[in-house]
Amino acid sequence: MKRMPSSFLVMSLLVMLFLYLPVVILIGLSFNASTMGVAWKGFTFQWYEKLAMDQGILEAALNSVVIALLSTGMALILGVGTAIGLETRQKRQRSWVNMILVLPLVIPEILLGVALLMVFVLCQVHLGFGTIIIGHMVFNLPLTIVIVRARLRKLDPAWEDAARDLGATPWDVLTRITLPLLRPAIWGAALLGFTVSLDDFVVTFFVAGPGSTTLPLKVFSMIKTGMTPEINALSAVMVVVSMLCVGLSWAVQQRSTPVSSVSSY
Amino acid sequence: MLNHRSDTSFAFPVKVSLLSAGLFLGLFFFLPLILVFGVSLASRGMYGGITWIVTWENYQRVFDPLVGMIFLRSLFLAGLTTLICAVVGFPLAYCLSRASKPWQLILLTLVMIPFWTNFLVRTYAWVLILRADGILNSLLIGVGLLDAPLSLLFTDLSVFVGLVYGYLPFMVLPLVVAIERIPPQLEDAAFDLYASMGGMFRHVLLPLSTPGFLAGGVLVFIPSLGAFITPYLLGGGQNMMLGTFIQQEFLVARDWPFGSALSFGLMGTVLLTWFLLGRMSVEKEPS
Amino acid sequence: MNESVVLDKVTKTHGLVKAVDHVSLSIQSGEFFSVLGPSGSGKTTILRLIAGLDRPDQGDIVIQQRVVTLDPPHKRPVNMVFQHYALFPHLSVFENVAFGLRMKGESQAMTQKAVSQMLALVRLQGKEKRLPGHLSGGEQQRVALARALVNRPIVLLLDEPLAALDQQLRQEMQGELKRLQREVKATFICVTHQQDEALMLSDRIAVMQGGKVLQVGTPREIYDCPVSSTVAQFIGLSNVLSGTIAHCEDGLCRVEHEVLAPVKVVCSPHDSLQGAVTVMVRPERVHVSSDMSANGYDNMFTAIVHQVVFSGNEVVYHVRLRGEVIWIARVPIAEARARPLTVGQPVYVQWRAQEGLVLPAHSTPC
Numbered sequence: 079m080k081r082m083p084s085s086f087l088v089m090s091l092l093v094m095l096f097l098y099l100p101v102v103i104l105i106g107l108s109f110n111a112s113t114m115g116v117a118w119k120g121f122t123f124q125w126y127e128k129l130a131m132d133q134g135i136l137e138a139a140l141n142s143v144v145i146a147l148l149s150t151g152m153a154l155i156l157g158v159g160t161a162i163g164l165e166t167r168q169k170r171q172r173s174w175v176n177m178i179l180v181l182p183l184v185i186p187e188i189l190l191g192v193a194l195l196m197v198f199v200l201c202q203v204h205l206g207f208g209t210i211i212i213g214h215m216v217f218n219l220p221l222t223i224v225i226v227r228a229r230l231r232k233l234d235p236a237w238e239d240a241a242r243d244l245g246a247t248p249w250d251v252l253t254r255i256t257l258p259l260l261r262p263a264i265w266g267a268a269l270l271g272f273t274v275s276l277d278d279f280v281v282t283f284f285v286a287g288p289g290s291t292t293l294p295l296k297v298f299s300m301i302k303t304g305m306t307p308e309i310n311a312l313s314a315v316m317v318v319v320s321m322l323c324v325g326l327s328w329a330v331q332q333r334s335t336p337v338s339s340v341s342s343y
Numbered sequence: 344m345l346n347h348r349s350d351t352s353f354a355f356p357v358k359v360s361l362l363s364a365g366l367f368l369g370l371f372f373f374l375p376l377i378l379v380f381g382v383s384l385a386s387r388g389m390y391g392g393i394t395w396i397v398t399w400e401n402y403q404r405v406f407d408p409l410v411g412m413i414f415l416r417s418l419f420l421a422g423l424t425t426l427i428c429a430v431v432g433f434p435l436a437y438c439l440s441r442a443s444k445p446w447q448l449i450l451l452t453l454v455m456i457p458f459w460t461n462f463l464v465r466t467y468a469w470v471l472i473l474r475a476d477g478i479l480n481s482l483l484i485g486v487g488l489l490d491a492p493l494s495l496l497f498t499d500l501s502v503f504v505g506l507v508y509g510y511l512p513f514m515v516l517p518l519v520v521a522i523e524r525i526p527p528q529l530e531d532a533a534f535d536l537y538a539s540m541g542g543m544f545r546h547v548l549l550p551l552s553t554p555g556f557l558a559g560g561v562l563v564f565i566p567s568l569g570a571f572i573t574p575y576l577l578g579g580g581q582n583m584m585l586g587t588f589i590q591q592e593f594l595v596a597r598d599w600p601f602g603s604a605l606s607f608g609l610m611g612t613v614l615l616t617w618f619l620l621g622r623m624s625v626e627k628e629p630s
Numbered sequence: 631m632n633e634s635v636v637l638d639k640v641t642k643t644h645g646l647v648k649a650v651d652h653v654s655l656s657i658q659s660g661e662f663f664s665v666l667g668p669s670g671s672g673k674t675t676i677l678r679l680i681a682g683l684d685r686p687d688q689g690d691i692v693i694q695q696r697v698v699t700l701d702p703p704h705k706r707p708v709n710m711v712f713q714h715y716a717l718f719p720h721l722s723v724f725e726n727v728a729f730g731l732r733m734k735g736e737s738q739a740m741t742q743k744a745v746s747q748m749l750a751l752v753r754l755q756g757k758e759k760r761l762p763g764h765l766s767g768g769e770q771q772r773v774a775l776a777r778a779l780v781n782r783p784i785v786l787l788l789d790e791p792l793a794a795l796d797q798q799l800r801q802e803m804q805g806e807l808k809r810l811q812r813e814v815k816a817t818f819i820c821v822t823h824q825q826d827e828a829l830m831l832s833d834r835i836a837v838m839q840g841g842k843v844l845q846v847g848t849p850r851e852i853y854d855c856p857v858s859s860t861v862a863q864f865i866g867l868s869n870v871l872s873g874t875i876a877h878c879e880d881g882l883c884r885v886e887h888e889v890l891a892p893v894k895v896v897c898s899p900h901d902s903l904q905g906a907v908t909v910m911v912r913p914e915r916v917h918v919s920s921d922m923s924a925n926g927y928d929n930m931f932t933a934i935v936h937q938v939v940f941s942g943n944e945v946v947y948h949v950r951l952r953g954e955v956i957w958i959a960r961v962p963i964a965e966a967r968a969r970p971l972t973v974g975q976p977v978y979v980q981w982r983a984q985e986g987l988v989l990p991a992h993s994t995p996c
Contacts (some may be wrong), residue, residue, distance in 0.1 A: 082438060083540055089434035090450075097457055097511065100468035103478055107471060115476045156367065159360025182372050184561070185613055186569020188586045189606050192593050193375030196382060196603070216371050219364060252357070277461040280571050284593075294463050301467055301576065310471070313464040320460040324452060327459075531683050532716040536730035536777065537704040546729070550720045 101317055108310035125311035135312065138296035145207065145292060146275035149214035150268055157222030158264060162256060164223070165230045179220045190216060191284030198285060205287030213281040218271040225270070229263030230256075265330045273323050277316075376610070383603035393599055401604035410588075414608070417585040420499065421567035424506040428514040428563045429556055431507070436518035436555070437548070441527065451519070458512050466505055466576050473501050473577070497579035505573040510566060514559035521555025522548070557624040565613050585609050633692075634659040634817040635680060635785055640689035642675055649675040651841035652689070657785075657834075662811055662818045664828040666864070667838035673821040674713070676838075677787045680819065681710045694784055704733070709778035710787040714794055715770050717762035723749070723773050724758035730781040748780040751813065752806075768799045772806075779814055788820040792827060804830055825865050829853065837861050859908045859989045869916065869957045871909045875988070883988055885909050889953030894928045895986040908989045915985040916959040918947050918977050919969065927980035933957070935975045947971060949979055 108126070112119035129135060164175060182190065190213070198209050233256075241255045242248075257264075279294040286295060293316070300309045383401055388394040404410055439450045457465060472478045473495040480492040495501055525548065533543040571586035578584065583591070585605065592602035635657040642650040649672045657663045665673040678684040679691060682703035690699045698706050709730070717726050724745055731741040749755055752772040762770055771791065778786055791807070792800045808831065811818050822828050828835050829849040836846045845857045856862035859870060873887040878897065885893045885907060893909055917927060918935075936956060937948040945966035947959045957979060971977060 082441065086434040086438055089431070090438045093431055093435045093511070094453060096508065097453070100472060100508070101457075101460070101465065104464070104468040104471060116471065116478050116481055156360045156364045159357045160364040163357045163361035178368070182368070184565060184617060185610060186566055186571075186586065188569050188571045188589055189376070189379070189610055189613075190372075192589060192602060192606055193379045194371065195593065196378055196599065197371070197375045200378070212371055215367065219367065223364070273459050277459075277463075279461075279463050294461060297461075297463055297467070301463075301470070309467065313461075313467060316461045316464050321456055324456050324459050328452065526714075526716065528712050528714070528716040529718060531678075531681075531703075532710070532712055532718070533729070533733075534683060534703040535681055535708075535710045535712075536781070537733035538729075539704065539733075542733055546733075547718060551718075 104310055105314040105317065108307065108314040110307060110310075113307060125307045126315075128308050129311045129315070132308070134291075135293070135296055138291045138293045141207075141291060142276050142293040145210050145214065146272045149211045149218050149275050150271040152211070153215050153218035153222045153271055154264065154268055157219050157267065158226055158257075158260065160219075161223045161226035161230055162252070165227060179223055182217050182220045183224070187217075187278075187280035188284075191281045194281065195284040205285060206290045209285040209287070210282055210290055210292070213285045214275045214278060217278075217281070218275060221271055221274065222267040225267040226260060226263050229260055233259055262330055266327060269323060269327050269330065273320065277320075379603045379606050379610075381603075382600055383607045385600045387598050387600050401601045402608075404601060404604070405608060410605075413583050413585060413588050416499070416582075417568055418612075420503055420506060420584065421564050421570075423503060424510060424567045425514075425560050425564040427503075427507050428511050429559065432511055432514040432518055432559065433552070436515050436522055439515070439519050440522035454512050454515050454519075458516075462509060463572055463576075466509060466572050469501070469505050469508065470496065470576055473504075496577060497582060499578075499582055502574050502578040502582055502584070505577040506567045506570060509570075509573055510563040513562035513566070517558035517562065518552060518555035521552045521558070525551045554624050557620045561617055561620050564616055568612065568616075569609055632659045633657065634661070634694065635819065636690075636692040637676070637679070638690045638692065640676075640679060640686045640691065642672075642679060642684060642686050644675075648672075648841045650679065650686070653838075653841070653843050654689075655836060655843065655846065657817060657819060659817055660815060662808070662820070662831055662833045664820045664822060664832035664835045665838055666822055666825060666828040666835050668823055668864070671838040672841040673823075673838050674789055675841075677710065677789050677819065677821050680706075680785065681708055681787055682706050683710075707784040708787060709781050709783040709785075711771075711774045711778050711789065711791050713789040715762075715774035717770060717773055717777070719762055721761075722758060723754065723760050723762065723765070726762065726773055727777045727780050729777065734781075744780050745776075748776045751779075751810070752776045767795050768803065771795065771803060775807075775810065779810070779816070782814075783816055785817045785819060786814075788818060790822055791820060792824070793822070800827075807831060829865070837864060839864075856910075856987070856989070859910060862910050862987070862989065867913050867958060869911045869913060871955065872906065873909060874906055875904055882983060885988065887953075890931060890951060890955070893986065894983040895988045896984040897988045906990075910987045910989060911957075911981055911985060913946070913958040913960040915981055916957060917980045918949060918959040918961065918971065919980075920971060920975060920977055922978050926982065928983035929986070930978055930980045933977050933979045935971050935973050935977055938971065938973055947977075949977060951979065 107116060109121050109123070110116070110118055111122040111124070194209070194213050194216070197203075198205060203209060237259070238251050238255055241251045246254065277294060278292075279298060282292050282295060283298070286292065291299075297309060297312060297316075300306065300312075382393060384397050384399070386394045386396050386398050386400065405414065435450075435454070439447060439454070442450060470477070474480075475492045475494065475496070477496070479495060480489065483489040484492065529547055529551070530543055533547045538546065568584075569586050570584060571590060574582060574584040574587045575590070578587065585608075589602050589605050589609070592598050592605060596602075633656050635655070637653055637655045640650055640653050641648065651672070653672075653676065655676075665676055667673045675684060679686055680693075682698070682701055682705070686699060690697055692698065693706060693708065718729065721729065727745045727748060728741050731744060736744075745758075746755075749758065752775055754769065754772055754776065757765065757769065762773060765773065771794075775791075788807075792803055795803060804827065807818070820828075820831065829852075832849055834846060834848055835852050837844045837852060839860060845852060845861050847855075852861065852865055856865060862868050863870075871885070871887055871890070871893060873885040873893065875883055876886045876892060877884040881896055883895050883897045885895060887893060895909055918933075922930070931951050933949040933951045935947055936950045939946040939948070943963050945961050945963060947961065949957050949959065951957060959979070
């Protein structure tokens with residue numbers, strides 16, 4: 079173990095507390111029997127029971143999952159192919175391609191939200207599931223491309239050359255070599271995209287229409303209309319779900335195969 | 344890296360996805376942004392619509408003290424958030440980078456979890472802590488430090504705390520990447536050359552972490568500047584930032600041209616920041 | 631009383647591994663001392679202990695009659711040339727070399743002067759403003775040397791100083807290192823796994839394995855009289871035979887081998903060897919010829935030439951003795967030209983009794 083300045087250790091500990099205390103409090107309060115305020119009035123599961131019965135919330139959750147699945151799925155279908163296509167291009171094209179890809183991920187979400195809203199309204203597109211899915215794809219597609227490209231770049235081109243040398247057609251190379259080697263990245267991108275879409279509030283907020291309420295929109299309106307402990311329970315569930323997603327993403331990464339045919343560096 | 348990747352681009356599906364992805368982003372990303380600029384030059388119609396008369400009026404309103412105030416507050420809060428995230432995040436990033444393997448994995452996971460957790464929910468947790476009958480006030484009154492609850496929520500301070508809380512992981516992760524690239528041997532070399540712990544940090548570790556600070560700076564400053572959820576939930580109506588102001592112009596005041604001008608101003612600032620920090624990191628890169 | 635560095639029963643554990651195990655060394659002032667061993671033998675840990683970058687679990691470290699065991703690195707009159715040099719990538723050559731002086735708070739004028747002098751000494755004038763990334767391997771090496779030496783250390787520690795250089799540069803830098811040592815008159819302690827490097831540069835060598843020092847001595851002593859077959863194997867190529875001692879008299883031993891005829895070896899009277907032993911003969915001492923030369927070789931075996939390897943100034947013959955034992959003989963090119971041997975040819979393998987070495991067998995070759 080290296081010498082570490084003790085002030086740094088203390089600082090790190092405090093930062094971790096800062097990051098986790100609010101979440102812990104939130105989860106704790108979701109078991110509080112009190113209907114108003116934060117004073118502890120005993121342990122209860124009733125908010126979770128209420129949650130499970132709330133038709134509106136269940137519907138919103140279902141909407142969220144469907145939207146996340148569709149937007150992630152379509153982003154994957156387009157994104158993996160695009161990433162492979164981009165990697166075969168010449169190097170000089172890359173810097174502006176990079177710029178274009180990262181821009182949707184860098185600019186504040188609210189810009190994306192209002193810009194899309196205006197386009198949809200001016201073109202008289204009905205706001206609803208379709209517009210939300212398009213909105214989510216605007217960040218999910220570049221996300222997928224960036225992740226898959228990063229992996230693609232680490233792959234040893236010698237593998238593909240070897241396959242071609244052994245008589246594989248480009249199609250064989252794609253399906254038998256490149257795609258299998260990309261599998262961890264594809265899973266990683268899918269998981270991240272799914273989570274980001276599931277959690278997205280700002281873009282959804284602008285491009286959603288009546289009848290297409292997602293879970294974050296529901297949480298937002300619940301917070302706005304009044305602080306019922308039900309929100310705490312819902313939030314706690316969402317926190318736990320995201321922890322599971324992190325676990326899953328680690329598991330995916332653990333299974334990833336070495337990215338280079340040269341084992342010694 | 345070797346770049347003689349064999350040419351698979353003539354595989355038909357690859358070509359199709361390349362084209363459709365380009366079309367998609369063009370249609371739903373670049374076109375909308377161009378539209379924002381176009382609308383920002385138009386004027387507001389009678390009933391909230393758009394009248395296509397070219398005018399600079401919307402941009403001139405930035406000099407309105409009220410609007411200017413919101414712009415400056417956003418810049419100030421985003422800047423302060425970035426600074427504090429850097430100061431607070433560096434020690435954690437250092438410990439994380441230099442920890443032994445199992446610890447590193449645990450700590451990294453702990454930093455990653457907020458990344459994946461719903462932003463709205465994480466911000467809402469602070470509402471529970473800061474509001475008048477929230478945890479903090481109850482605690483302080485309970486201990487006897489306070490007689491009456493402090494108004495902690497809906498202040499610039501609560502917005503600032505929320506921003507730091509929300510974007511701190513975005514600073515820590517690039518810093519970890521940057522510090523891990525610094526060979527620990529350089530630290531030994533500094534100690535061998537008579538540097539104290541402080542000297543080592545000042546002359547070796549901090550300068551070499553610059554790429555991490557720059558990348559983290561971009562990732563914290565830009566979303567802080569355009570934040571919507573945080574100022575909305577923790578700032579309320581009085582402590583507006585650009586994000587909440589834009590939202591209000593679009594959805595409440597229904598003044599799209601002015602909202603577009605604000606959006607375009609925000610985008611200009613964002614792109615400028617990105618460009619400047621990006622250029623600095625290129626200059627810093629030891630070739 | 632002229633000791634520069636003394637290690638007294640020093641032990642250092644990394645986790646469960648004893649990286650350095652009860653090591654005692656005493657290094658003379660002005661000496662070029664090498665620590666030679668395979669990777670993982672604990673040699674780098676020794677340097678880090680002397681530099682103060684690690685603290686020993688047990689034992690003491692004395693530099694110039696002063697116990698420094700618990701002193702931090704900046705309180706020791708010692709500087710280090712790190713493996714891969716550890717040059718600060720963001721600082722120019724000048725600032726790299728000036729780093730130590732700046733940390734010590736030397737005046738600007740003094741720093742300027744000392745750094746310029748040192749850069750002249752390592753022949754790097756004109757490159758002050760370059761960044762390390764823009765220098766060649768040899769230049770980086772010299773910056774690392776200058777950065778350490780500018781602080782006028784009593785002891786200079788070198789961790790695999792030539793490992794990152796190609797063959798030609800390495801030979802150049804070997805000479806450079808010797809020259810520098812003469813000029814700055816410091817003690818040099820060098821860690822390496824390259825035996826030829828250690829043999830050429832050092833006044834004395836310590837051979838290490840598994841955290842223990844196996845032997846300390848001049849290059850000649852270590853090469854000619856290794857204390858164990860491990861040391862022998864590590865320093866230079868050697869041919870080995872295992873057998874049992876049959877008879878010892880007047881410093882001459884007869885060692886019996888399973889298949890081959892008994893071997894005659896000279897042994898020093900004071901080591902009383904018994905039972906299983908290893909006989910070692912250096913390849914350049916083995917005589918191979920197609921005819922039986924009569925001039926006083928004590929041992930003679932028949933063999934078949936198995937492989938002929940030409941390597942410029944010499945020819946290396948791999949010959950197969952009875953019982954599938956392969957031996958190596960190195961023959962100067964002139965001799966090999968005069969009497970060439972070809973693969974498959976039957977030959978006689980001969981050597982004198984005093985050119986072999988008997989070592990206890992329990993120290994198994996690595």
